[in-house]
Amino acid sequence: MFAAILLDCIQSIHGERSISGIHNLIQGKKSSQTLQDARLYKLERYFGIYPSLSKLNAHKAAESLERRNFIRFNQENHPVLADEGEKYLEDSFMKDVNFFSGMEHHRNIILFEKRLRLLIQTVTHSELKDFSFLPIVEDPSVQAWMKRLYRNNVISDLLTSLYEELNSLLSALSHLEAELFTRRLTGGGLIGETREQLAHDYHLSVEDVDLLIKHALFYMYRTTLSRQENYPALALCLEGMANEKLITSSARQTLQWLNRGLSLEDIVKKRRLKLSTIQDHVVEAALIDPSFDIGSFISKEGQKDILTTLETLNTNKLKKLFEALDHNYNYFEIRLVVASSKHTFKEDRHAPSSTS
Numbered sequence: 001m002f003a004a005i006l007l008d009c010i011q012s013i014h015g016e017r018s019i020s021g022i023h024n025l026i027q028g029k030k031s032s033q034t035l036q037d038a039r040l041y042k043l044e045r046y047f048g049i050y051p052s053l054s055k056l057n058a059h060k061a062a063e064s065l066e067r068r069n070f071i072r073f074n075q076e077n078h079p080v081l082a083d084e085g086e087k088y089l090e091d092s093f094m095k096d097v098n099f100f101s102g103m104e105h106h107r108n109i110i111l112f113e114k115r116l117r118l119l120i121q122t123v124t125h126s127e128l129k130d131f132s133f134l135p136i137v138e139d140p141s142v143q144a145w146m147k148r149l150y151r152n153n154v155i156s157d158l159l160t161s162l163y164e165e166l167n168s169l170l171s172a173l174s175h176l177e178a179e180l181f182t183r184r185l186t187g188g189g190l191i192g193e194t195r196e197q198l199a200h201d202y203h204l205s206v207e208d209v210d211l212l213i214k215h216a217l218f219y220m221y222r223t224t225l226s227r228q229e230n231y232p233a234l235a236l237c238l239e240g241m242a243n244e245k246l247i248t249s250s251a252r253q254t255l256q257w258l259n260r261g262l263s264l265e266d267i268v269k270k271r272r273l274k275l276s277t278i279q280d281h282v283v284e285a286a287l288i289d290p291s292f293d294i295g296s297f298i299s300k301e302g303q304k305d306i307l308t309t310l311e312t313l314n315t316n317k318l319k320k321l322f323e324a325l326d327h328n329y330n331y332f333e334i335r336l337v338v339a340s341s342k343h344t345f346k347e348d349r350h351a352p353s354s355t356s
Contacts, residue, residue, distance in 0.1 A: 001207075001208045001211045001212055001215070002061060002205060002207035002208050002211055003061065003064070003065060003070075003088075004088070004089060004092040005026065005046060005211065006022065006058075006061055006062065006065065007065065007070060007071070007081060007085050007088065007089050007092075008043075008046075008089060009022045009025065009026070009041075009043055009046060010022065010071055010079045010080065010081050010085070011081045011085075011086070011089065012041045012042060012043055013037075013041050013043075013078075014080070015074045015076070015078045015079070015080040016078060016317075017037060017041075017078060018076075018077065018078050018079075019058055019059055019062045019079060020055060020058075020059075021033075021034070021037060022058065022079075023053060023055050023058035023059075024037075025037055025038055025043060025046060025047055026046050026047075026048075026049060026050050026053055026058070027048070027050060027051060027052075027053045027055075028047055028048025028049075028050075028051050028102070028106055030248050030249075031248065032248060032251060032277075032280035032281060032283065032284045033280070034047075035047075035247070035248065035284055035287065035288070036280075036283060036284060036287055036335075036339065038103055039103075039287040039288075039339070039342055040287070040338070040339070040342065044101075044102065044103035044104070045100040045101055045102055045103070046100060046102050047102040047103040047106060048102045048103070048106030048107070049100055049102040049106060049211070049214055049218075050207075050210060050211060050214065051106075051110070052210070053207070057207060061207065062079060065079075065085065066079075068084065069082055069084045069085075070082055070084050070085030070088055071085050099215055099218040099219040099222060100214075100215060100218055101218060101222065105218065105221060105222070108221065108238075108241045109214070109217055109218060109221055111142070111241065112217065112220075112221045112237050112238070112241070113217050114137045114139055114142045115137075115142055115145060115146070115236075115237040116217075116220075116234070116237050117136055117137060117185065117186070118135060118136060118137040118142055118143070118146050119146065119149070119158075119162065119233075119236070119237060120162065120185055120186075120187045121133065121135070121136050121185075121186050121187040122135075122146055122150065122155075122187075123155050123158050123159040123162060123187075124159065124187035124188030124189075125187060125188060125189075126150075126155045126159075127155065127156065127159055127188070128188060128189065130189070136186045136192075145239065149236060153236075158233055161232060161233040162233040162234070165224075165230075165231045165232075165233050165234050166220075166234075169219065169220050169223060169224075169231075169234075170182070170216070172219070172223075173216050173219060176202070176212060177212050177213070177215060177216040178216070179202075180198055180202070180209055180212050180213050180216070181213050181216045181217075183198060184198070184213060195209050195210060220234065221238075224237075224238065225238060247284060247285065247288050248281075248284065250273075250277075250281065251280070251281035251284045251285060253271065254267055254271070254278055254281035254282070255281065255285055257270060257271070258282070264278050264279065264282070279332045279335075282294075282297065282332075282336065283332070283335050283336055283339050284339075286336055286339035286340045287339040287342060292340070294336050294337065294340050297332075297333065297336055298329070298333045298336060298337065302329060302333060302337075303337050303340075305325065305328075305329070306321070306325065306329060306333070306334055306337040306338075307337060307341060309321055309324050309325055310337075310338060310341065312324075318331055318334055318335065318338075321334050322334060
């Protein structure tokens with residue numbers, strides 16, 4: 001799975017980002033650049049799905065793909081999909097991976113998983129009258145949530161419901177995903193197996209184990225969220241969760257000042273940041289929020305001019321757009337129009353990157 005996700009990302013970026021850039025996207029780095037990449041290259045589903053992924057392991061995986069002739073590196077040392085890699089993608093699991101929604105849900109998935117694992121451990125140990133177990137989740141807020149839940153529910157009823165709901169959901173997943181998920185669980189006198197043990201037993205990489213389990217969690221979370229009446233026990237794990245528009249905290253502060261009527265120059269002085277950083281925040285807002293109005297930064301005529309050139313050239317290079325527009329617009333204006341266009345263009349084409 002990990003190799004296929006990397007190849008899918010590499011195919012989408014068309015040689016315009018490094019392996020480090022792809023790592024940042026999958027790991028969920030909260031920078032304007034990474035958020036922009038996720039939107040511009042239509043890779044939102046993978047954003048933040050693997051927070052613990054190390055840059056070293058991402059590079060090792062890329063080297064393995066190169067040895068298998070799945071990718072090659074261009075003059076900028078950016079990965080490009082090779083014919084063998086394209087064939088592998090066509091034959092791989094990709095058609096079966098429909099549940100990742102990282103941009104929208106990655107933060108809630110982390111909390112959902114912690115609560116679910118502690119809930120399973122608690123109800124199974126309680127059924128055995130074993131109240132001396134050490135919580136598998138050390139997060140104080142999750143432990144406090146579990147204590148409230150324990151006081152307000154009949155544990156035996158909760159155990160039965162939880163078993164039936166998990167059985168139903170896991171039956172809809174692949175046999176491999178269901179087994180990996182359940183064998184990681186701790187509770188009822190059983191200790192969950194390590195990622196390394198599972199990787200050894202199933203002849204997978206640790207990254208594959210992590211992502212297959214995470215895919216199962218995305219499915220369980222999204223199904224429970226959409227049909228809470230059918231999954232009352234699992235729905236308890238959703239308590240207090242909210243889906244906010246994903247945006248960096250720094251960008252959010254910039255937008256607050258913009259909404260108060262300050263100019264970019266005023267915000268630079270107020271926040272003591274570079275103009276380029278403030279501009280990144282504005283581009284991020286245009287990417288995230290379909291209602292964000294870019295009219296105060298570039299005229300309607302300018303927007304039309306850039307969009308026409310964008311459609312004509314169908315390029316992924318800002319430098320080419322900049323030159324084709326005879327330097328009449330700066331990079332910020334071009335990036336802003338391209339970002340805003342993502343909400344109106346439905347064609348499955350690749351958008352310009354924010355670097356040349």
